[in-house]
Amino acid sequence: MKYKYIAIEGVIGAGKTTLAHFIANHYSTKLLLEEFEDNPFLAKFYQEKDKYNFALELSFLASRYHQVKNQIEKRDLFQEIIVSDFVLYKSLVFASINLEGDELDLYKKLFQIMFQQIPVPDLTIFIYHTTESLRKNIMLRGREYEMGIEESYLEQLNENYLSYFKQLSQHRIVIIDGKDYDIVHQPQNSKKLIQLVNTEFPLGITYL
């Protein structure tokens, strides 16, 4: 495989972890999964959203930065392939909706400083789903704290990602239709996925 660092992205319920697992298994590569469940602010946040949203967003940013910086920057560049199920700017995409005012301004400054210091994925795969399809996946997955997520929130996340990608002219971003790469219900799709990670894409955005 040509790419040494592949990141899978998508809105909540898009199936990032499933695809990342599959690619990593297929090539026996290292898998870097976002550690979000041990975030100490997550439970508190669901109790009192307004009080803990800034702390929650900051701790997500810090932990993603830490993971990327430690696991990806320090890997053996010539041997190790890494597949991850998140990118750092995911933090900005979410915080831009969840925070406002001075807190958002401060957050953005920290983000910009961190974003300049981390390695860029060789390939980013964004799994696009309509909001209805995301809602369905979220329901099927059944994580209690995700059940109340509204479609308008998912819509906004999709929009934010697609808008931010346009700025990332030095990244190689491929946008796929989640329906076409559902490997859980249609295992034959995995062939397409393997083909995809072996295709040479130009810098910028490619829509498949």
Next chain:
Amino acid sequence: MAVIHLLLGSNIGNRMKQLDKAREQIESKIGKIITKSRIYETQPWGENEQDEFLNQALEVNTKLKPKKVLEKIAEIEKLMEREETYKWGPREIDIDILMYEDEMICEMDLTIPHPFLHERRFTLIPLSEIAPDLYHPIMGATILDLLLECEDQLEVIEYKGK
């Protein structure tokens, strides 16, 4: 009045003419060009079968807010018929906002300073010619320092015309 720094890039068609036209459009839609760098030629990034890019950095005085500058740039690029779908492929003209005073902006559609400013010699070389002491508020260094530390290997040479 704000001082902004822009980078022009073109790698298809009559590249020199396109840069001329872009500068003309910038003067009429964004503001007066105070300084311009020489024109540099760079290998294309990523797609090696493409033609070389010509790049030029500009210092412009503008009354417009950052978002408004972005809007005007989109207008100019559209006017000059840039292909939107193939973002890093051949292009008539590409105009990037590198800096807007010493502001830090981080929106879904606009990041200032430009997120890749410090990583690419094709940006740092023309910019350091006209603004070596300009301070990058996020990297905490001047443009000249950033150029000296830049690990990018792409060759950037002055273009003298053919």
